[in-house]
Amino acid sequence: MTGKILRFDDVRGYGFIAPDQGDEDVFMHANDLLEEKYLYQAGRRVEYFLESGDKGPKAGEIRLVRQAAPPTARGPRAGAAVQDVAHDEEADCDILTAPDFQSEVTEALIEADGTLTAAQLQHVRQRLLRLAQEHGWVDPS
Incomplete structure (x- = not known):
């Protein structure tokens, strides 16, 4: 499953994820994070396994989704040499x-x-x- 972190309190060690599928918010706990907890901030995209917790849906094995934003349209800097590159520079x-x-x-x-x-x-x-x-x-x- 994938979704976006709604909020995460790294001191208390828990928060909630809004699933991309539009279902009920999913509880997340620091014990289920696969990376350092300070990296998990509101708005960050995550992937996880959906589990059934005592009080509803719970995320397990939570990891950040690394997304490349679209490159900005910028030309070469003044004075920079322009090279003929055979591969896709945007990639x-x-x-x-x-x-x-x-x-x-x-x-x-x-x-x-x-x-x-x-x-x-x-x-x-x-x-x-x-x-x-x-x-x-x-x-x-």
């Missing part, structure tokens, strides 16, 4: 949403230097997000 381009971009940056920063503090991570992420937005590297929505 090589992933335009991420701002939350997806920040998640990717966070993972890269933690992997590169595990000694960064949370404040340092947030500062670098915000600056990189502004840079990405200025260049059209992330979806503006």
Whole structure:
């Protein structure tokens, strides 16, 4: 099954998913997440197995759906050399949403230097997000 997270409280560890099929909202719990819980935010798309819980439908084995947004129509930068490329350049381009971009940056920063503090991570992420937005590297929505 697939759907969109309506809300998720990572402190309490639970939330709800609106299924794409339009059925009743599905309960989600942090114990059923396959990735870090801070990545699960309202509006993010997920896939899951539908289970029957004590109080109604429950999601199991919840994972984020990675979606590439359509590339923006942007030409080459001034002074950039234009190359004749034989493959489809749009297929090589992933335009991420701002939350997806920040998640990717966070993972890269933690992997590169595990000694960064949370404040340092947030500062670098915000600056990189502004840079990405200025260049059209992330979806503006």
